[in-house]
Amino acid sequence: MKYLKNEDDSKDATLNIFEKLMEDLKRFEVVKFNFWIHSVARNYCLMQLRSRKAMTYVDDENGPGLDAFMETHQSDHLSAVDNKEHQLQLMEEGIKHLNEEQRICIELFYLKKYCYQDVAEIAGFSLNEVKSFIQNGKRNLKIYMLKNSHEVTDKH
Numbered sequence: 001m002k003y004l005k006n007e008d009d010s011k012d013a014t015l016n017i018f019e020k021l022m023e024d025l026k027r028f029e030v031v032k033f034n035f036w037i038h039s040v041a042r043n044y045c046l047m048q049l050r051s052r053k054a055m056t057y058v059d060d061e062n063g064p065g066l067d068a069f070m071e072t073h074q075s076d077h078l079s080a081v082d083n084k085e086h087q088l089q090l091m092e093e094g095i096k097h098l099n100e101e102q103r104i105c106i107e108l109f110y111l112k113k114y115c116y117q118d119v120a121e122i123a124g125f126s127l128n129e130v131k132s133f134i135q136n137g138k139r140n141l142k143i144y145m146l147k148n149s150h151e152v153t154d155k156h
Helices: 007-027 033-051 066-097 100-111 116-123 127-155
Strands: none
Touching: 007 033, 033 066, 066 100, 066 127, 100 116, 100 127, 116 127
């Protein structure tokens, strides 16, 4: 409710988060469960908010207020939202193309917000391996996105 502000959306999110937790628990050894479950839930809700494309228009007592501003810049804003959404989709696809060690470290560090030490403990790698996997994963992800970014913009 804190993030989604809607009871039905929050109930749906809860079910989806628990499904995701069940899948993730098979892949990762979780050391700090409370922190981990909170991170998964927060990240899921933020992704849901990010994926919503509906615009909210606000009228104030002085007239159209934000409506007038948003109507004049709506197409610019929507194309920026679409572009950001495409970049996120491309990034998600790129993460799938990383080797397993890089993917695990990138997901734990950036998506689940674990520190290097926690990633090392959860994934079973040394601290130097984690740093290397993250650095190489970022580089490979950047290469993937640059190589494939024209495909996303051509499609839309």
